[in-house]
Amino acid sequence: MDFALSPEIDAIRLRIRAFVADHILPVEADRSAYDEHDNITEEALQALRAKARAAGLWALQMPAERGGMGLPVVGMAACYEEMNRSIFGPVVFNSAAPDDGNMILLNKVGTEAQKDRWLQPIIDGTVRSSFVMTEPAPGSGSDPAGMMATRAEKKGDRWVVHGRKWFITGAGAAEHFILIARTSDDPRKGLTAFLYHRDQPGWRIERRIPIMGPEEHGGHCELVFDGLEIPEENVLVKVGDGLKATQIRLGTARLTHCMRWTGLAKRSLEIAQDYISERRAFGSTLAEHESVQTMMGDAAMQIEIGRLLTMKAAWKLDQGDFARKEVSMAKVVVADALQQAVDTAIQLNGARGYSKDTPLEWIYRYARQARLVDGASEVHKMVLSRALAAEGQDFWSWGA
Structure with a gap:
């Protein structure tokens, strides 16, 4: 696979990055924009969704003829990562779970009548x-x-x-x-x-x-x-065909979790990097301490490993493959990478990281479910073990 994004997809990615920075992060920083369950309030959400629609950044995973942007899975991977720089990002663009996976399933297997009745209102954002x-x-x-x-x-x-x-x-x-x-x-x-x-x-x-x-x-x-x-x-x-429908939905849905989680993991290290670059202890900034550099470097490496697995799985899905092994590997690795990144960021921020002055404690609580949802990590490892037993050396095939 070629890791370079097409100019069209990269342009969309950069538009999402700018939208998150200009419109969503200021709302995330406003505690009055949170509801009683630590999510964005409906009023704040609908205002941001209107802006996203006006910017032409809506339902990236859905066909253009139904009001989406028609991105391939590789394009989704790059853009979902950008949107989840903010904890509120995915829902603003109508790309959050569980609607995301449900839309993808209905679009793949629903009849036209079912798509009109059950899918279109979800795409339009009028129902969840x-x-x-x-x-x-x-x-x-x-x-x-x-x-x-x-x-x-x-x-x-x-x-x-x-x-x-x-x-x-x-x-x-x-x-x-x-x-x-x-x-x-x-x-x-x-x-x-x-x-x-x-x-x-x-x-x-x-x-x-x-x-x-x-x-x-x-x-x-x-x-x-x-x-x-x-x-x-x-x-x-x-x-x-219920099991078939479940497998179709969960294959892509598990991977879109990974796409979003890489964004949260990167945001965690971003917050940590900003802090350690300014905070001084024992005559130098924290960023100059070798132990801190080791922590940051390892967390960054694990994020990149997860991103590569996610992108490989996305590419295989775009080729028509089920990418079962690749999705399972990405799910396990990215869940661990997210946990490591946010734990590292909290440790380096000290009491500030444990407080609500940053979104790190929000991300930390959210991250713990990553190793459970859409298949516990142990189950995915069991799937990989069975594939290894069945395929032998072909488990590591270079083919598509």
């Missing part, structure tokens, strides 16, 4: 969405095919859903939902993806689960299904 898969024990987590307990049974021309889900990101604010439920006991074709609207009866939000870190809009919720009825036309892909 949620992906409903994870369940409390003994239900599905890292093994949905084997452990999914929520069931949808066909009754007449409708599917009736019973079960329980939890840690469903964004559910408290979502109107459009993609639900994964069991429709048979077939080990490969036992799951089906369904679309439903917030206003439909037969389900409820049991609670918004308090978490350690700052929350996405709508939080992380526990849902109960006690007779939700879904018509046949709201089956996504085909009956029995």
Whole structure:
């Protein structure tokens, strides 16, 4: 692959960089722009979204004919990194989870009617969405095919859903939902993806689960299904293709997390570099101390390793490959790199880093989930181990 960005993509990247610096970072610095869950308030968000639309920087991952920018995955990687220089960046450009992954899935596999009904409002920013898969024990987590307990049974021309889900990101604010439920006991074709609207009866939000870190809009919720009825036309892909839909969504969604996390990791070192360049101790700036240089250099190296893995996976996705190994490697490495970068930045900033005078403590709390969401690091390493056992020396193939 060629690591040089096309002039068109690089121009968009630089426009996003300037927009973040000029419009989003000043809002991030204003504590009144934060809601009770440490996210941007709706008022501040809508004002910034209007500016992003006016600047032609909206829904980078969606086709131009539907109001997006139609970037390839490589272009997304470069631009998502820039937008997450700010903790508020991705949601301003309509490129934040879970809407980001849901839009990509619906655009890939939805019928035209489903795209008009369920996708377009998310692209337009008039509704939010949620992906409903994870369940409390003994239900599905890292093994949905084997452990999914929520069931949808066909009754007449409708599917009736019973079960329980939890840690469903964004559910408290979502109107459009993609639900994964069991429709048979077939080990490969036992799951089906369904679309439903917030206003439909037969389900409820049991609670918004308090978490350690700052929350996405709508939080992380526990849902109960006690007779939700879904018509046949709201089956996504085909009956029995729920696992396929999940894999399609999570492949790119995991990588877009990595794209955004590299931006947060770089921001963490940026804050650290600014501080150590000015702060003096024992007759010199902190930046002149060898121990500090070692910490900064190692964190910067780990970020670059993660960026390269992310870009390789993005390139392979653009070639039509599933890039399963590359996505798993990027997910593990970038999650660790983000944790290391922000921990290093807090350590070097001392009490200032632990305070709310910088966004470092926000990033630190957010970063801890990176090794858990969309597949724990241990699960991805298990996937890599199985690939190594199956492929042998070809695991490291130079081919596309």
